[in-house]
Amino acid sequence: MIPVLLITIPLLAGLATFFIRDEKAARSWALLASLLTLGCAVAGITFLKGAANLEAHAQWLPALGAQFSVKLDGMGQLLCLLTAVSYPVIFLGTWKATYANAKNFFALMLLAQAGLMGVFLSMDALLFYFFWELALIPMYFLCSTWGGDKRIRVSFKFFIYTFLGSVLMLIGILYVYGMTKDQSFSINSFYNAGLSNAQQNKLFWLFFIAFAIKMPIFPFHTWQPDTYEQAPTATTMVLSGVMVKMGVFAVIRWLLPVLPLASYAWGDVVTTLAITGMIYASLIAIRQDDLKRLVAYSSIAHIGLMCAAIFSETESGMQGVMIQMFNHGINIIGLWLVVEMIERQFGTRKISELGGLAQKAPAMAILLVIVALANIALPLTNAFPGEFLMFNGIFSSTVTQYYLWFTVLGGLSIIFGAVYTLNMIRKVFYGESNALTAGAQDIRWNEQLALGVIVILILWLGVCPQTLLNTVQETAHSILNKADVLPYIRKH
Amino acid sequence: MNALLLSALMGVVMMFSGIVLKSKAAIRNIAIAGMLALLLVNILEMNGTVFLVIDSKGMIGxxxxxxxxxxxxxxSTFLYLTLSARDMEKVGVNYAEYLALIFFILCGIALVSSFRSLIILFLGIEIISIPLYILTGSDKLNLKSNEASLKYxxxxxxxxxxxxxxxxxIYGAKGTFYTSGINMVNGAISPxxxxxxxxxxxSMAFKVSVAPFHFWTPDVYDGAPTVFTSFMATIVKAGVFIAFIRLFDEGFASQQPKWKLIIAILTAATLLIGNITAVFQQSVKRMLAYSSIAQAGFMLLSVYAMSPDSKEGLILYAAAYCMATIGIFAVLIKMSDYTFDGxxxxxKQQPLLAAVTTIFLLSLAGIPLTAGFMAKFYMIKAAMYNSGLLWLPILAxxxxxxxxxYYFRVIQAxxxxxxxxxxxxTVTPAFRYTLVALAALVVLLGIFPNLLLAWLYF
Structure with a gap:
């Protein structure tokens, strides 16, 4: 029941929003719908945890072996919760932003949420593909309609990139489907398809390119900074907070267990790409003067680490990735909120033009510093346990011989991360205030509320991460069991 | 058999209606009613009711x-007439004749969809082609229309x-016109x-504008009056495709190794040329002409794969492609400027029409939740499982x-x-509602393609 609600509430609410003429009403309606979704998601992980509540299956295309099959497993719970939490926070944080044709904006945002939920819940490959695209189309319209000056070209690049990835994945899905024993798209048939080594190696890249574009992993990342920069901030928050997790999530659920041999064989290559991307993005972030682009590049670095940790194929790494997906989503939405406030007040995002904000806006400064510290994974913030587990996983990995190199180089990018984040805080919030920032106002109630929620989550999950870890333990274990190549090696 | 006879009859009725009736609205209403009747008798025949049985000596089945x-x-023709029949009035004075020609073309399509003998195939193709030459040149005072007609x-x-x-x-080699006889293998294969x-x-590739036999298509589609381009690019093209797949399924199935690779190459060339040239067009009408070449490439995958799957795919593809393209053309006809900038x-001006056009474009591009995706999905599935070639589905x-x-350029504009x-x-409410219903149908088929495919079996 819960999974169906998680998809249908935003879907129906989104469709209804198209017909609300009043901007304020549309805004309130969207917030209400997102809170309702949040309520469902929270119920799903607390008091309605019975298996019957967390699954739903129905016939869809029996001739093809495709089912409408959705299920909320541990990892799904966490990501659905992230999606559900982020929407009210985003709506609240950008409460004062005005949009031309606001009803369409909120409608598309909610439709995108339905797509995202569907991706995290689908237990059928064809359904998964449907939702994968359903999340993309509203995003394209959101970026192209309400974005910056170069929005049309940039969003189109984003769309073409991801669509190209999707069609490659479709080929992969169809190929695996043909190999399943019962001609079915269900995830269990995919896990038991019994593909040969050669087939897996061929298929790996069809799937991985689609996911790598979404994450994004170097060298498929070029759409990302432009899109983040041009998209309206509320959309950027969804893109970077939730949507990039689609790629990471898909690797864990659809790539590693379906193609274990190829994941093992290509693991080093992928990890090298991920680590290269981390260092490359961090170096670029250090040189960035634009706040949005800085956050965008820092996001590439964080996602790269998650990808590397997945391919370390250790329990610690896997659990780290799963809770980090949640934490990174929370943190980056916090960062975007601050960037949005700064841009709205001063009309610029250039770090060099800002300075001395802390004197005028102490509340904003304090909240930002907490979010920024979480971004560099300081202990006691939520990102620390995740990153620690991931590094632990990479270092103790038994599937690669380069674990030391990966750990050291990955750790280097964490140091770079501290450099650009602290540098940004220093330049924007401290030092002398200039003519532009002299009249700075502190943050308003809605932003306080949104950032407050985020800061509470950061501190709470930083002190007791066990709540999150308990949720994902089982999923991580079962994914790794399916991805284990040892039985295969023993057999041959 | 019902539809074959009624469509020929309706053609004659339409011809005379032009002499008897003066009101164009009356002529139009007769045509639309006739079209509905045609659809109805055809569905009745699917349920086993045949009004008149004629012994065709097994040449038609x-x-x-x-x-x-x-x-x-x-x-599709019914939709086309409800949406665009009014616009035919602007083309020239012979309103009733245009509609009569359309019914004759439908008669030809009914022939080529059911032929068992090459004679019938030839007759059907000619009955389709000759009215088309006339329709292409029906804008008599327009030089481009004349040129297109002559070229075609x-x-x-x-x-x-x-x-x-x-x-x-083939008759020389086999001594028969029947496809079943041609398919029989006895002794060495004659050159x-x-x-x-x-x-x-x-020649079939020419008729469905498959590269490298496509050169007439952009000029003819561009030169013909837009309302007839819509008909040619959708209904006629799909109609000839069924002849194509039937010919190779029933006539040349035993020679598969001989033609499979050639069809694969034709498919690849059509996909490449159609899609890449379409990117560079400045006029939406010309873009749709090239897009129809590109879509033909996709439909050709069904001939290439040649399996029950691919027949399902062709059914779905024909429906998806016809509905979406007729919808877009219906809107395009109303525009004064055919460029993308138009x-x-x-x-902002027409939110509803823009929204349905977007759905049609998404369907043509093959985005999930639209019929176009399911159609492409079935085609790719058929092509992947019935051949060793993986490169062709990937290319497609x-x-x-x-x-x-190029489809998104229209959305961007x-x-x-x-x-x-x-x-x-200016559009009538009826036009709007028909388009909305059509868009709803496109989405419905995109989620439940079985609704259509179940008819194949039950």
Whole structure:
């Protein structure tokens, strides 16, 4: 029941929003719908945890072996919760932003949420593909309609990139489907398809390119900074907070267990790409003067680490990735909120033009510093346990011989991360205030509320991460069991 | 059989209605009512009610596939007439004759969808082609229309000649016109048969504008009055495709190794040329002409794969493609400016029309939740499982990604660019509601393709 609600509430609410003429009403309606979704998601992980509540299956295309099959497993719970939490926070944080044709904006945002939920819940490959695209189309319209000056070209690049990835994945899905024993798209048939080594190696890249574009992993990342920069901030928050997790999530659920041999064989290559991307993005972030682009590049670095940790194929790494997906989503939405406030007040995002904000806006400064510290994974913030587990996983990995190199180089990018984040805080919030920032106002109630929620989550999950870890333990274990190549090696 | 007779009858009725009736609205209403009747008798035949049985000596056979296909064609034509019949008035004075020609073409399609003998195939193709030459040139005072008509006629008759030559060679090799007889393997394969088969393949490829026989398409589609371009690019093209797949399924199935690779190459060339050239067009009408070539490439995958899967795929593809393209053309006909810029700011002026056009474009591009996706999905599935070639489906899907770039240019113009001139578009509520219903159907088929495919079996 819960999974169906998680998809249908935003879907129906989104469709209804198209017909609300009043901007304020549309805004309130969207917030209400997102809170309702949040309520469902929270119920799903607390008091309605019975298996019957967390699954739903129905016939869809029996001739093809495709089912409408959705299920909320541990990892799904966490990501659905992230999606559900982020929407009210985003709506609240950008409460004062005005949009031309606001009803369409909120409608598309909610439709995108339905797509995202569907991706995290689908237990059928064809359904998964449907939702994968359903999340993309509203995003394209959101970026192209309400974005910056170069929005049309940039969003189109984003769309073409991801669509190209999707069609490659479709080929992969169809190929695996043909190999399943019962001609079915269900995830269990995919896990038991019994593909040969050669087939897996061929298929790996069809799937991985689609996911790598979404994450994004170097060298498929070029759409990302432009899109983040041009998209309206509320959309950027969804893109970077939730949507990039689609790629990471898909690797864990659809790539590693379906193609274990190829994941093992290509693991080093992928990890090298991920680590290269981390260092490359961090170096670029250090040189960035634009706040949005800085956050965008820092996001590439964080996602790269998650990808590397997945391919370390250790329990610690896997659990780290799963809770980090949640934490990174929370943190980056916090960062975007601050960037949005700064841009709205001063009309610029250039770090060099800002300075001395802390004197005028102490509340904003304090909240930002907490979010920024979480971004560099300081202990006691939520990102620390995740990153620690991931590094632990990479270092103790038994599937690669380069674990030391990966750990050291990955750790280097964490140091770079501290450099650009602290540098940004220093330049924007401290030092002398200039003519532009002299009249700075502190943050308003809605932003306080949104950032407050985020800061509470950061501190709470930083002190007791066990709540999150308990949720994902089982999923991580079962994914790794399916991805284990040892039985295969023993057999041959 | 019902539809075959009624469509010919309706053609004659339409011709005389022009003499008897003076009111164009009355003529139009007769045509639409006739179209509905045609659809109805065809569906009745699917349920086993045949009004008149004529012994065709086994040269015509209406099986389930043919009947369902005809139903799709008739339904599409019905939609086409409700949406665009009014616009035919602007083309010229011979309103009733245009409608009569359309009914004759439908008669031809009913023939080619059910032929069992090459004679019938030839007759059907000619009954389709000759009215088309006339319709292309129906805008008599327009030089482009005349040029297109002449070009189409010259090239078309040339390909008809090829077809006749091919049939003659096959008759020489096999001594029969029946497809079942041609398919039978006895003794060594005669070179005459292969030569005849290739000639037939090339002439069919010409009729459905498969590269490298596509050069007439953009000029003819661009030159013809837009309302007839819509008909040619959708219904006629889909109609000839069923002849194509039937010919190779029933006539040349035993020669598969001989033609499979050639069809694969034709498919790849069509996909590449159609999609890549479409990217560079400045006029939406011309873009749709090239897009129809590109879509033909996708439909050709069904001939290439040649399996029950691919027949399902073709049914779905024909429906999806016809519905979406008829919808877009219906809107395009109303526009004063056919360039991409002509669509600027369309979403502000006509939000509803822009929204349904977007759904049609998404369907053509093959985005999930639309019929176009399911159609492409079935095609790719068929192509992947019935051959060892993985590169062809991959190429086809990559080209689908390329096609996004030109379909989305229209969406970009409609939604994200501002218009410089105020809209002069006038549409009736009925037109709007038909389009909305059509868009709803496209989405419905995109989620439940079984609704259509179940008709193949039950």
């Amino acid at each position: 209406f099986d389930r596939f043919a009947l369902l296909f005809n139903s799709i064609i008739f339904f 006629f010259l090239l078309g008759s040339f390909s008809t000649g090829l077809m006749l030559m091919g049939i003659a060679l 005459l048969l292969i030569a005849g088969m290739l000639l037939l393949m090339f 669509f600027n700011g369309f979403a 899907l990559v080209m689908a990604a390329v096609s996004v770039s 409609m939604y994200f660019r501002e218009s410089s001139t105020p809209s002069t578009l």
